Amino acid sequence: MALLEVEDLKKYFVVKRGFFSRNTGQVRAVDGVSFTLERGKTLGLVGESGCGKTTLGRCILRLIEPTAGRTVFNGTDLGQLEGGALRRMRAGFQIIFQDPFSSLDPRMNVGQIIAEPLRNHLKLSSSEMRSRVADLMEKVGLHPRQMVRYPHEFSGGQRQRIGIARALALNPLAIICDEPVSALDVSIQAQVINLLARLQEELNLSYLFIAHDLSVVEHISDRVAVMYLGRIVELASDEQLYRNPLHPYSRALLAAVPVPDPEIKKEKILLEGDMPSSLSPPSGCAFHTRCPVRKEICIEQAPVLQDVGDGHRVACHFA
Amino acid sequence: MTDASTESPRMTQPAATASRFRRQWAKLKRNKAALVGGVLILVFVLTALLAPVLYRGNPSAPNLMKSLEPPSLENPLGTDELGRSILGRIIYGARVSLLIAVGVIAVGIILGIPLGLISGYYGGKVDFIIQRITDAMLAFPGFLLALALVAVLGIGLKNTMISIGISMVPIYIRLVRGCVLSVREEIYVEAARAVGTRDAVILIRHILPNVMVPITVQTTLGMGTAILFAAGLGFLGIGVQPPTPEWGAMLGSARNYLFHAPHVATFPGIAIFLAVLSFNLFGDGLRDALDPRFKL
Amino acid sequence: MNPPEAPLLAVRNLHTRFHTLDGVVNAVDGVDFEVYPGETLGLVGESGCGKSVTAFSILQLLRCPPAEIQGQVEFEGVDLLGLDKEAVRRIRGGGISMIFQEPMTSLNPVLKIGEQIAEGVRVHKKMTHRQSRRWAVEMLRMVRISSPGSRARQYPHKFSGGMRQRAMIAMALSCRPRLILADEPTTALDVTIQAQVMELMQELKKEFNTAIVLITHDLGVIAEMASRVVVMYAGKIVEEAPVREIFKDPRHPYTRGLLGSIPVIGRKAETGRRLQEIPGVVPSPMEAPPGCRFHPRCSEALALCSTQPPPVIRLTDNRCVRCWLEAGDNEKKTSDFV
Numbered sequence: 001m002a003l004l005e006v007e008d009l010k011k012y013f014v015v016k017r018g019f020f021s022r023n024t025g026q027v028r029a030v031d032g033v034s035f036t037l038e039r040g041k042t043l044g045l046v047g048e049s050g051c052g053k054t055t056l057g058r059c060i061l062r063l064i065e066p067t068a069g070r071t072v073f074n075g076t077d078l079g080q081l082e083g084g085a086l087r088r089m090r091a092g093f094q095i096i097f098q099d100p101f102s103s104l105d106p107r108m109n110v111g112q113i114i115a116e117p118l119r120n121h122l123k124l125s126s127s128e129m130r131s132r133v134a135d136l137m138e139k140v141g142l143h144p145r146q147m148v149r150y151p152h153e154f155s156g157g158q159r160q161r162i163g164i165a166r167a168l169a170l171n172p173l174a175i176i177c178d179e180p181v182s183a184l185d186v187s188i189q190a191q192v193i194n195l196l197a198r199l200q201e202e203l204n205l206s207y208l209f210i211a212h213d214l215s216v217v218e219h220i221s222d223r224v225a226v227m228y229l230g231r232i233v234e235l236a237s238d239e240q241l242y243r244n245p246l247h248p249y250s251r252a253l254l255a256a257v258p259v260p261d262p263e264i265k266k267e268k269i270l271l272e273g274d275m276p277s278s279l280s281p282p283s284g285c286a287f288h289t290r291c292p293v294r295k296e297i298c299i300e301q302a303p304v305l306q307d308v309g310d311g312h313r314v315a316c317h318f319a
Numbered sequence: 320m321t322d323a324s325t326e327s328p329r330m331t332q333p334a335a336t337a338s339r340f341r342r343q344w345a346k347l348k349r350n351k352a353a354l355v356g357g358v359l360i361l362v363f364v365l366t367a368l369l370a371p372v373l374y375r376g377n378p379s380a381p382n383l384m385k386s387l388e389p390p391s392l393e394n395p396l397g398t399d400e401l402g403r404s405i406l407g408r409i410i411y412g413a414r415v416s417l418l419i420a421v422g423v424i425a426v427g428i429i430l431g432i433p434l435g436l437i438s439g440y441y442g443g444k445v446d447f448i449i450q451r452i453t454d455a456m457l458a459f460p461g462f463l464l465a466l467a468l469v470a471v472l473g474i475g476l477k478n479t480m481i482s483i484g485i486s487m488v489p490i491y492i493r494l495v496r497g498c499v500l501s502v503r504e505e506i507y508v509e510a511a512r513a514v515g516t517r518d519a520v521i522l523i524r525h526i527l528p529n530v531m532v533p534i535t536v537q538t539t540l541g542m543g544t545a546i547l548f549a550a551g552l553g554f555l556g557i558g559v560q561p562p563t564p565e566w567g568a569m570l571g572s573a574r575n576y577l578f579h580a581p582h583v584a585t586f587p588g589i590a591i592f593l594a595v596l597s598f599n600l601f602g603d604g605l606r607d608a609l610d611p612r613f614k615l
Numbered sequence: 616m617n618p619p620e621a622p623l624l625a626v627r628n629l630h631t632r633f634h635t636l637d638g639v640v641n642a643v644d645g646v647d648f649e650v651y652p653g654e655t656l657g658l659v660g661e662s663g664c665g666k667s668v669t670a671f672s673i674l675q676l677l678r679c680p681p682a683e684i685q686g687q688v689e690f691e692g693v694d695l696l697g698l699d700k701e702a703v704r705r706i707r708g709g710g711i712s713m714i715f716q717e718p719m720t721s722l723n724p725v726l727k728i729g730e731q732i733a734e735g736v737r738v739h740k741k742m743t744h745r746q747s748r749r750w751a752v753e754m755l756r757m758v759r760i761s762s763p764g765s766r767a768r769q770y771p772h773k774f775s776g777g778m779r780q781r782a783m784i785a786m787a788l789s790c791r792p793r794l795i796l797a798d799e800p801t802t803a804l805d806v807t808i809q810a811q812v813m814e815l816m817q818e819l820k821k822e823f824n825t826a827i828v829l830i831t832h833d834l835g836v837i838a839e840m841a842s843r844v845v846v847m848y849a850g851k852i853v854e855e856a857p858v859r860e861i862f863k864d865p866r867h868p869y870t871r872g873l874l875g876s877i878p879v880i881g882r883k884a885e886t887g888r889r890l891q892e893i894p895g896v897v898p899s900p901m902e903a904p905p906g907c908r909f910h911p912r913c914s915e916a917l918a919l920c921s922t923q924p925p926p927v928i929r930l931t932d933n934r935c936v937r938c939w940l941e942a943g944d945n946e947k948k949t950s951d952f953v
Contacts, residue, residue, distance in 0.1 A: 103510050194890055
């Protein structure tokens with residue numbers, strides 16, 4: 001059985017306008033997303049800004065309350081949990097944030113930051129606590145000596161390590177990595193990716209790896225899902241998706257990535273225009289306004305995410 | 320494998336905590352007005368603390384033989400209608416003013432900060448109710464509100480503190496709520512929730528320390544206002560009661576002798592002016608120094 | 616491949632320092648490079664390497680003090696650092712213009728897009744209001760904004776990120792500059808929009824033969840757009856080469872490290888799951904290490920590297936590298952006597 005099962009998850013934000021706060025619209029940030037994540041594996045989630053990938057991550061952990069859908073983690077339906085049970089669940093299911101500068105409380109030192117989850121869930125003496133924190137710091141490549149320093153004394157990459165140590169504190173089974181390297185410099189990015197890969201091997205962790213950088217996602221993932229306007233349009237193993245993308249959006253996305261090799265001149269598929277607003281998504285297939293191969297049916301009927309063989313799933317009438 | 324060993328501490332900018340404090344201190348030092356304010360506050364506080372050393376007589380004991388004397392060597396600032404040394408009464412008055420200021424701020428903080436935190440963090444109905452009450456209180460000018468509260472509670476030192484303190488509560492609520500609304504959205508607050516931290520712990524450990532800067536500034540400025548309000552109540556005769564030396568009350572009783580003994584009113588007036596000014600100058604300087612957006 | 620003409624822009628020994636409370640920051644520390652008419656020069660490096668400060672120094676867009684700019688910036692033979700404020704202002708937007716990273720904050724939110732473009736044209740080209748407005752619409756059409764007439768009358772918040780960046784490009788091109796300094800022009804954009812904007816910049820460049828200094832951290836963008844590349848590290852240029860050569864045969868260990876640390880689509884099978892990494896962090900500009908600034912992170916560092924700053928070694932006509940590993944024995948020996 002999969003460690004994490006997400007079934008038809010939805011999050012609609014109500015947009016209020018005007019003095020009398022009448023409901024005037026809904027933003028369908030996440031619009032019926034389903035997937036599974038196996039133990040020890042990584043599912044990459046790519047998409048451009050505004051596609052709902054960050055909201056999806058928050059909804060799974062119920063940091064934002066989802067509007068509808070079911071999330072089963074390690075046999076427990078997360079939707080049923082309240083209060084203390086929800087807090088205990090979070091011990092086993094963690095998150096790493098994008099911005100290493102705002103995700104650490106500037107007024108706490110590193111030791112306090114990493115100890116916070118321990119303090120919430122375990123009753124440890126202060127010396128036990130200190131040794132646990134020291135172990136965690138070593139595990140992510142920080143020196144325990146730095147325990148009394150404050151976040152602003154660290155570089156972006158080191159701060160991200162602090163965030164990772166905090167996430168590891170309670171020996172989670174899975175971690176949602178929300179753009180964990182996109183704020184980092186190239187050389188530091190490689191350090192953090194390698195660290196995440198090493199920790200996964202050592203601790204048999206599962207990652208839901210959310211990012212907009214397709215090459216980073218390919219590198220770390222076993223399976224990859226592509227999101228567009230709140231929905232998954234394609235889901236496949238990383239090999240299938242990158243070698244043989246079936247959805248026109250995935251194809252355009254892959255073609256748009258600049259290749260760091262001037263010898264390769266690949267053919268570009270330039271999409272027209274911008275992503276439509278999720279306040280008023282297009283009818284039928286949400287991608288039809290920019291799709292190079294659209295037909296009548298795309299405007300009228302929304303395609304369903306279907307298996308086309310080997311677990312390669314795609315939501316397109318022509319795939 | 321990882322960079323822990325190769326990363327020398329030299330590269331991670333040591334003593335940056337010290338540097339933040341140093342930066343703020345440097346900004347404060349450059350602000351001459353704030354420095355003047357700071358020095359005046361220091362003088363004010365020392366005067367209050369050392370009053371028995373600075374003036375050895377009893378500031379409340381009348382000596383009708385020496386009524387309304389102009390400044391002299393014996394009484395450098397002259398005497399009032401009951402022949403008491405004005406210098407002595409101003410020195411002891413500093414104690415009263417400082418006591419009131421501290422009391423007022425205590426009331427404001429004890430009620431205002433928790434209400435502001437709750438209002439800002441939970442939002443919804445609680446927030447709505449607290450905000451409407453705040454709106455109603457803020458509709459009155461602060462002094463008028465304090466005056467009305469004195470009318471309800473009665474006169475005296477303690478009631479003066481409580482009345483003015485309550486009139487400041489809505490200001491704290493507004494300020495704290497506003498800050499909480501922005502800090503609440505910070506990712507580190509979300510991160511704390513993600514590791515299973517309780518709301519109460521989040522409020523106290525994460526949110527409160529990060530709204531301390533504006534609270535500190537408001538408190539400094541509020542001390543000045545508290546002194547001014549207390550003097551106002553004293554002047555009207557419904558504040559601290561004689562014979563306790565209080566600057567406002569001194570000013571009030573000097574009203575009758577304004578023409579033939581102007582010094583009786585002048586010196587307490589100057590004392591109030593300087594005390595209020597010092598807190599305002601220092602508070603403004605503090606705000607600039609603690610605001611990271613305000614660069615040198 | 617070096618164009619025979621005189622350089623359009625020649626930066627000589629540029630130093631930019633910031634005087635801060637914590638001490639002096641040498642953000643740009645002796646930078647030399649040339650830009651020839653019509654070429655795209657890529658300026659690559661990680662945050663804090665001084666690449667953006669270099670661009671801002673060229674146009675003197677830094678507040679002095681705290682900044683202090685020294686050296687020479689010759690544009691069409693005139694040293695910009697020697698000019699008075701008025702003359703520099705005429706060059707900005709007229710001869711050299713700039714595209715900024717953040718399309719959200721570099722447009723004025725309370726001015727209509729058309730008016731913002733027209734404003735610059737009026738200043739530099741002495742047009743009337745009516746002419747300049749018509750020109751602005753033309754510029755918007757040129758950057759492929761649909762229905763430019765009505766778009767020109769809109770405020771920036773009506774524009775998406777990609778359209779704002781197009782508007783910025785329109786503004787930058789509106790006075791037909793000979794040189795554009797583009798500071799991370801596509802970093803804030805999504806991949807598909809980035810592809811559109813890069814395509815547009817390439818086309819416009821061909822059309823107007825404008826030279827571009829492209830400042831970015833993204834080696835993919837460099838590979839697709841630049842003809843020559845300058846790599847910066849901690850305020851200094853460490854390597855300069857034509858784009859093909861730098862990707863095929865990087866000579867500075869830092870360049871090699873950078874290229875090895877980026878994941879490339881389709882190469883996972885060869886490289887495995889571990890990326891090559893450069894250990895450590897970029898040094899703080901206040902505490903630049905002695906000798907070669909890269910030596911604490913360099914896997915190939917010699918004993919010499921930690922004490923002697925490496926010389927610039929000219930490898931061919933158009934390639935040079937600042938590294939002891941490329942230096943001949945003679946140079947190493949002479950340095951012992953220094």
